[in-house]
Amino acid sequence: MSLINTNKHIVIIAHSLAEFQSALKNYTTSESIIGLVPTMGALHEGHASLIRSAKESCDFVIVTVFVNPTQFNNAEDLSAYPKTEKQDVELLKSLACDLVFFPSYEDIYPSDYKFPGINLGFLDQTMEGSLRPGHFQGVCQVVYRLFQLTKPTKAFFGLKDFQQVSVIQYMTNHFQLPIEIIPCKTSRNENGLALSSRNLRLSETQKTEALILHKTLIQAYKNAFSLTPLEVKKNAEQTILESPLKLEYVEVVNPITLENLEDKWCSNARMCIVAYAGEVRLIDNMEIRE
Numbered sequence: 001m002s003l004i005n006t007n008k009h010i011v012i013i014a015h016s017l018a019e020f021q022s023a024l025k026n027y028t029t030s031e032s033i034i035g036l037v038p039t040m041g042a043l044h045e046g047h048a049s050l051i052r053s054a055k056e057s058c059d060f061v062i063v064t065v066f067v068n069p070t071q072f073n074n075a076e077d078l079s080a081y082p083k084t085e086k087q088d089v090e091l092l093k094s095l096a097c098d099l100v101f102f103p104s105y106e107d108i109y110p111s112d113y114k115f116p117g118i119n120l121g122f123l124d125q126t127m128e129g130s131l132r133p134g135h136f137q138g139v140c141q142v143v144y145r146l147f148q149l150t151k152p153t154k155a156f157f158g159l160k161d162f163q164q165v166s167v168i169q170y171m172t173n174h175f176q177l178p179i180e181i182i183p184c185k186t187s188r189n190e191n192g193l194a195l196s197s198r199n200l201r202l203s204e205t206q207k208t209e210a211l212i213l214h215k216t217l218i219q220a221y222k223n224a225f226s227l228t229p230l231e232v233k234k235n236a237e238q239t240i241l242e243s244p245l246k247l248e249y250v251e252v253v254n255p256i257t258l259e260n261l262e263d264k265w266c267s268n269a270r271m272c273i274v275a276y277a278g279e280v281r282l283i284d285n286m287e288i289r290e
């Protein structure tokens with residue numbers, strides 16, 4: 001275990017489960033409000049904003065950094081996933097995070113550990129679920145285990161992965177876990193591009209092209225005052241098809257069930273978009289009806 005004293009604050013870095021558990025025991029009590037920000041590393045301003053939110057409402061903030069193999073359905077994606085531990089630790093120091101845990105595969109998946117499994121129903125059959133079979137089972141498997149190890153009061157997730165937040169909320173309710181799931185607003189750059197570690201792979205031209213996503217979402221928000229969900233979706237599809245991006249899908253969905261909306265609006269209806277700029281898969285979403 002290493003303790004980094006940043007003048008004002010001590011950041012504890014744990015590289016094994018034993019170190020992590022001893023830090024948790026020594027630095028928290030049963031009264032502590034523990035905030036968890038689970039990540040896969042390659043941290044950027046989007047993660048920083050989750051950590052800031054956690055710092056605002058929790059006494060003790062844990063960040064986990066684990067690239068979870070069970071949520072990747074493509075071995076190349078997994079091996080290409082950036083590992084930037086040094087920079088991550090620097091950022092976490094600057095954010096005065098309390099405990100950082102870099103678990104090993106065996107810490108997360110010891111041979112005697114078995115995830116109870118969960119039937120996610122339609123949440124896993126639409127959008128990312130239908131395109132990435134097994135992805136959300138893998139996300140539930142790792143998040144369930146991280147919840148078990150960290151016992152957080154609150155857990156913070158970015159709304160950029162809107163479907164992931166819906167799945168995690170569903171899992172938390174399903175297992176009646178006493179954890180408050182806090183969805184956090186998508187962080188964007190000054191032009192509206194949703195922050196993602198994948199943005200590093202975009203050329204300057206592609207960065208400009210990628211702004212179409214945010215513009216399309218804003219237009220959808222405006223259109224939602226006068227058009228049906230299906231009409232708003234068709235308009236958005238058209239905009240992206242006419243742009244340099246390659247459209248994968250646009251859906252207008254009920255924010256809880258993720259069912260597609262066609263004729264009637266529901267509160268907090270959401271538009272979810274996925275499109276490619278070159279080889280880079282971009283994902284974005286926005287609430288388009290209050």
Ligand code: PAF
Binds near residue numbers: 142161
């Ligand atoms: O959003 C992510 O980075 C991952 O899916 C998560 C929640 C850390 C689980 O591996």
